Amino acid sequence: MTAWQDLAWNAWRDERAGHLSASLRKMYGQLAPDMVDVWLKRMDSGSRPTGASAIKRWLSQLSGGLVVFLGDLQWDIAETAAGVVIAYPEPLGGDPLAMCGAILLWVGNDVGRMGMAVNLIGAALVPALFSAKWEGPLNGALWESWIRGYHNHLTLLRRDAMASWFESRSVVNAKWQWPTLPDFMEYTEQLRYGVVPHDRDGQSPRDPVAVLLALHQFEGEERLKIAGLAHKAIEGRLLADLWQQADDQGGNRQW
Amino acid sequence: MVIGEETLWKRMSDPLTSRLIVTPLLSREQIRGGSVDVRLGTEFILMKRSARGPIDPMAMEEPLQDYQERVQVEVGDKMILHPNQLVLGVTLEFLQVPPDLLAYVIGRSSWGRLGLIVATAVMVSPGYRGSLTLELANLGDTPVYLYPGTRVAQLVFHTLDDSTAAYSQRGGKYTGPVGPEFSKLALDRDWQAIRLLSQKS
Known part of the structure; x- marks a missing residue:
């Protein structure tokens, strides 16, 4: 006979899972049994980051599947055949650079994935790691060397120095081709002035x-205030690209 | 004097402090004739029926979560607006009005004919920076769907005949938001006097 406590537990699971969206329910059904309850509680809270839809899109592109972010107090990741589900520290949700920590979480210690991420957003990866003040389980030799290199490079915020640091990184038999550092000074000025970065x-x-990278130039309270401006600029770019694609398909080119 | 299309484009290349900013601009056609079309953004504040009591503008330090709920509706999705329902929306675009201009917000009549009233706060002050909060109300008898990304209003820019201190320098309450903002009526200085008078009576 099943214990009444187990029955109560199962009833609680059924009720909670019944509220989940179809995609979340599919992921939930594929989680490892010992992780089900932890993730169900997160999924049930239904919170979502405000600054991470761009990062979610990048991560979908990298992983080739569905990505769901869930607010929590710490980073965590579960990969299922139905997609990737990521828990993030909710206080960081409004900061798009900090939320790039999710990409590093997905990379883990996988050199192949690291190469893909470098190709996509390479120049922002390391600032993202420190923006998120991430202290997760990525403590392998690969990451230690990254972090040591970062700390040793005290003039990192100077653009030239930052570029040369990126170019010189070579870790564990993998030398990545870091993308050229984009020009971000104008956007830094716009953020400092208090407007959404724009052309x-x-x-x-x-x-x-x-x-x-422009957002990375700010610290403290200033950073908190302007993260939303940076988020708005990134969202604007993604939306504009999607809009253009839809527009082209409709045969009505506007730009 | 109303600012025309050519000048609007020129002002978008001015130095930062005097620049007209409208971003993201998804289509060049948004600036046409003497106006700038603005689109409905993705964030909304829904007004809730509260169990705690009426909204008292003199005591708005009460937790606003009792009266409002923020929701996100992505472009491509839709949100229903019921008859007599008020929601606060926001323009998709972030704006900066140069210090020598002001703007009027005009709701599109095409929406008005469906019962949707947009933006009761019609003037955007010189020097204002931020997205515009839009008060959206369905005055019709039939629910209406709202689609983020659609053009909901127009901005018409006017010159001022003398220089005016920019909105933020005058202590404007709404500088810099990128999402809809709940009323900041409680920050009005008049409340101090009204509060004192109410204590005497």
């Missing part, structure tokens, strides 16, 4: 990574 024709910045 002069009103379009969103062509390269979201430049906005992330």
Whole structure:
């Protein structure tokens, strides 16, 4: 006979899972049994980050599947055949650069994945790691060398020094081709002035990574205040690209 | 004097402090004739029926979560607006009005004919920076769907005949938001006097 406590537990699971969206329910059904309850509680809270939809899109592109973010107090990741589900520290949700920590979480110690991530947002990866003040389980030799290199490079915020640091990284038989560091000074000025980074024709910045690097130039309360401006610029770029694609398909080119 | 299309484009290339900013601009056609079309953004504040009591503008330090709920509706999704329902929306675009201009917000009549009233706060002050909070109300008898990304209003820019201190320098309450903002009526200085008078009576 099943214990009444187990019955209560199962009833609680059924009720909670019944509220989940179809995609979440599918992921939930594929989680490892010992992780089900932890993730169900997170899924049930239904919270979502405000600054991470761009990162979610990048991660979908990298992983080739569905990605769901769930607010929590710490980083965590579960990969299922139905997609990737990521728990993030909710206080960081409004900061798009900090939320790039999710990409590092997905990379783990996988050199192949690291190469893919470098190709996509390379120049912002290391700032992201420290923006998120991430102290997760990525403590292998690969990451230690990264972190040591980062700390040793005290002039990192100077653009030239930052570029040369990126170019010189070579870790564990993998030498990645870091993308050229984009120009982010104009966007830094715009953030300091208090407006959403933009180009002069009103379009969103062509390269979201430049906005992330501009955001990285700010610390403390200033950083908290302007993270939303950076987020708005990145979202604007993604939306503009999607809009253009849809527009082209409709045969009505506007730019 | 109303600012025309050519000048609007020129002002978008001015130095940062005097620049007209409208971003993201998804289509060049948004700036046409003497106006700038603005789109409905993705964030909304829904007004809730509270069990705690009426909204008292003199005591708005009460937790606003009792009266409002923020929701996100992505472009491509839709949100229903019921008859007599009020929601706060926001323009998709972030704006900066140069210090020598002001703007008027005009709801599109095409929406008005469906019962949707947009933006009761019609003037955007010189020097304002931020997205615009839009008060959206369905005055019709039939629910209406709201689609983020659609053009909901127009901005018409006017010159000022003398220089005016920019909104933020005058202590404006709404500088810099990128999402809809709940009323900041409680920050009005008038409340101090009204509160004192109410204690005497």
